[in-house]
Amino acid sequence: MYLSGFNSPLASSMGRLFDAVGSLVLGKSKVNLEAELAMELEKIATSYLPAGQPPLAGPRRRQWQAGKWQAISYKFKIIKQKDGYTLDPLLMFKEIIGDLKAKEPKEKIAYRFHLTIAQMVRKMCLVLRKENKINKVVLAGGVFQNNLLLCLALDLLYKEDFKVFTHKNLSCNDSSISLGQVAIANFFPPSD
DSSP: OTTTTTTOOOOOOHHHHHHHHHHHHHTOSOOSSTTHHHHHHHHHHHTOOOTTOOOOOSTTOOOOOTTTGGGTSOOOEEEEETTEEEEEOHHHHHHHHHHHHTTOOHHHHHHHHHHHHHHHHHHHHHHHHHHHOOOEEEOOSGGGGOHHHHHHHHHHHHHTTOEEEOOSSSOSSGGGHHHHHHHHHTTSOOOO
């Protein structure tokens, strides 16, 4: 269905990716709340830490052993389009389904998924830095309410010497969109 485009609309929301993976890993086809599957995935992923890696103590922990995360993230593709890039998760889904068939622990699959999303952030930032000579990254959007994902992404970006900005006084989710719209509008003169 995905390859033919049948009942597989393109989406730019990370939330839909979490919904799809959550549905597979948690075996749920219905939810009652927005981000319910994402929160459940984070909870079980946090309970799983690969051997040799310390527990997460907070979003700015930088004590991961070099190279450990590379071995356990899922594969994905970055596809260059004429107007930007697309992150293609097809390989990730194939590996997740393989892990489910192999009866891997759901906690491990959820952790690998989070690590893969953090890797997507890292690799996309590296591509954009090379193209645009930028070294500043802003992590915003509801997905970064997920402390595990935020911690993993921050760690990977810090290791690449990015200067990373996150929300401090306002929520990183959609409730701050209107404030951002006002800030951007401030840079454009009113039209007559």
